[in-house]
């Protein structure tokens with residue numbers, strides 16, 4: 001991995017001798033890249049450099065920065081401190097809790113339990129599914145877990161705060177109250193209190209701030225526009241005490257006002273750091289010319305942001321906006337388009353579907369589920385993969401969970417396929433069962449081929465190996481028990497355990513299995529399904545912005561804030577600037593129910609290509 005050569009714009013900033021730089025720049029202009037270029041310059045110029053402290057707001061970009069930092073500056077890795085603001089404050093407070101005035105060491109509540117958050121999301125988002133547990137059951141399960149892990153409630157609270165799930169508010173409120181009680185009685189302090197505590201510590205003990213600052217020679221702050229008021233105060237204090245500092249931000253990407261983040265971060269920063277020099281970056285290295293033009297127009301309509309004209313040298317097609325009679329027609333179109341692009345060589349991981357609301361993503365998955373139910377009619381005798389099956393496989397890819405992947409394939413084959421198809425699959429499975437343990441590769445190839453015939457050419461080897469192991473176990477059971485109840489959930493779960501063990505024994509690289517679970521959780525390798533908030537900071541070759549209609553963009557239910565439209569426009573700006581090659585926007589267009597493409601697009605002059613698709617069976 002190497003850093004791109006700085007452009008003239010970037011080089012001017014790097015060359016400046018100013019000790020404190022604030023860079024305001026458009027999406028994809030290389031803000032994060034510039035920070036790494038600054039680190040490179042720092043280590044090259046200094047004989048005995050001090051440590052660099054790189055702070056960012058979100059865990060996601062922190063992880064990204066850590067990875068890049070380690071790769072690019074391996075020799076200096078011990079002098080590179082890359083953290084989130086929360087983690088920085090937590091560390092300071094852990095070291096100096098007595099100075100901060102605590103009588104006994106507080107219990108630091110570090111983050112939340114992802115598993116529980118997932119369980120909550122799943123149970124709520126999918127509770128209408130008939131075979132899901134009722135919410136009460138899920139709630140009681142969560143409570144049981146919470147008895148041992150109170151801190152996880154924070155996660156639930158954050159879901160509740162998003163206000164997405166009206167029917168979940170009551171139990172969450174109850175759980176939240178319980179959590180707060182536990183927290184208080186046990187002296188647990190969360191991230192918010194830790195950041196506030198750290199700030200107070202620096203205010204009361206400036207000597208401590210100086211001691212900490214002396215360890216560092218360069219301070220780098222990414223995503224400055226997203227810092228909370230207290231985080232910003234800490235950043236300002238650090239910039240005042242560390243020799244060189246470098247802030248990067250895009251004021252038009254400030255999308256966290258609902259969390260109390262102010263749109264005025266940059267103004268506050270400039271006023272507080274009078275010696276700072278402000279620079280701008282106008283060229284986007286990510287977006288193509290037409291997308292940069294569209295984004296630039298959108299940016300001009302955003303209030304209270306710096307007037308920067310975004311431009312690009314990258315050629316590309318003008319983005320299209322497709323409209324459909326209903327959501328399913330839209331989802332079908334997106335699915336087929338993804339499949340087509342994949343056949344043309346585009347990796348799934350290079351594509352993303354972005355929506356304003358999580359519900360749109362759930363709806364899309366439901367649609368794919370329906371397609372899957374129709375699987376038996378789509379799976380033809382030539383064993384070629386029809387669009388419906390491709391849609392099913394796409395679902396499996398985007399879900400990313402191996403259990404459900406295996407489960408769904410086998411359940412579909414078993415329950416919904418015709419006798420003939422089932423016999424074929426059964427034969428394929430059983431034919432290998434005896435030699436499979438000895439000859440893993442053969443079996444792997446068999447299943448790999450089956451998958452590759454469709455769209456899984458780049459399915460990770462790990463996934464194929466796992467499925468393979470599962471099938472070995474499954475086919476052994478089929479042969480020995482001749483069970484006719486293969487659709488039984490418990491049966492599959494037992495098989496899954498069997499497959500896990502088998503994979504560990506029989507497959508050369510047992511670690512692949514762990515890797516596979518990690519893959520599943522992070523959705524790597526598949527098409528990313530993201531909300532506009534979740535997509536921030538990310539980059540994909542192809543981006544589909546779905547459900548971009550006047551009820552969701554701007555999201556009508558959040559009209560309670562007077563500046564809502566401005567915030568929503570910023571979100572749309574974030575969504576469309578994630579793509580480096582192709583942007584495809586879509587929505588329902590239904591005059592009877594007054595749903596039409598978002599005004600964000602309609603009001604932009606010069607954007608004429610709205611394609612109305614009525615024939616949904618057409619292959620696009």
Ligand SMILES: Nc1ncnc2c1ncn2[C@@H]1O[C@H](COP(=O)(O)OP(=O)(O)OP(=O)(O)O)[C@@H](O)[C@H]1O
Nearest residue numbers: 004005006007027028029030031032033285286537
């Ligand atoms: N000088 C350059 N030459 C070529 N490509 C570059 C240059 N600088 C940055 N890029 C590329 O542009 C893309 C966007 O870079 P980066 O993620 O640093 O932008 P950003 O401004 O932080 O984006 P965002 O606003 O979305 O967070 C990356 O693919 C990066 O490699």
